[in-house]
Amino acid sequence: MDFGEITELLDLKRCVSCGACTDACPSARHGGIVPDVAVVSVIDGKFPERIWDCLMCHRCSMACPQEIDVAEMMAVLRNVSDGIPERYVRTAFQVYRTGRTVSPSRRTASQREDLGLSPADDADADALRRVLDREGWPHD
Numbered sequence: 001m002d003f004g005e006i007t008e009l010l011d012l013k014r015c016v017s018c019g020a021c022t023d024a025c026p027s028a029r030h031g032g033i034v035p036d037v038a039v040v041s042v043i044d045g046k047f048p049e050r051i052w053d054c055l056m057c058h059r060c061s062m063a064c065p066q067e068i069d070v071a072e073m074m075a076v077l078r079n080v081s082d083g084i085p086e087r088y089v090r091t092a093f094q095v096y097r098t099g100r101t102v103s104p105s106r107r108t109a110s111q112r113e114d115l116g117l118s119p120a121d122d123a124d125a126d127a128l129r130r131v132l133d134r135e136g137w138p139h140d
């Protein structure tokens, strides 16, 4: 599928560049994907930057006065991209192993000790692993 087909499929030329999708986007607020810029990129035939920073929350689609499904555009772009960047794959495997996206640092451990808290063990990821295994999680 090329950019022209994506533009047509999702009727992206209805975009009036109002920025409502970006105002609603939690990722844009933290330096991630900028959905209104991404829509213009696709219309212009260019692959947008940072599509893997999209959280798939659909707030952009709900905010769009032109009823453009911006989140669906993100999903389509991911499907036609070259693949998931390595850093996200690493994070996914860490969640599988530990139930956490970020492991507690030594500093966190020391702060917990200072506060009289017990050490932060790995989260109980058994239930998560059961679901992922059932869905065919790709073990390496």
Ligand code: SF4
Binding pocket: 021, 024, 025, 026, 027, 028, 033, 035, 053, 054, 055, 056, 057, 058, 059, 060, 061, 070, 071, 074
């Ligand atoms: S679905 Fe993605 S682009 Fe849309 S608001 Fe959520 S994070 Fe932003």
Ligand code: SF4
Binding pocket: 014, 015, 016, 017, 018, 019, 020, 021, 022, 035, 036, 039, 063, 064, 065, 066, 067, 068, 070
């Ligand atoms: S909210 Fe809709 S019309 Fe406005 S910039 Fe985003 S995609 Fe375009």
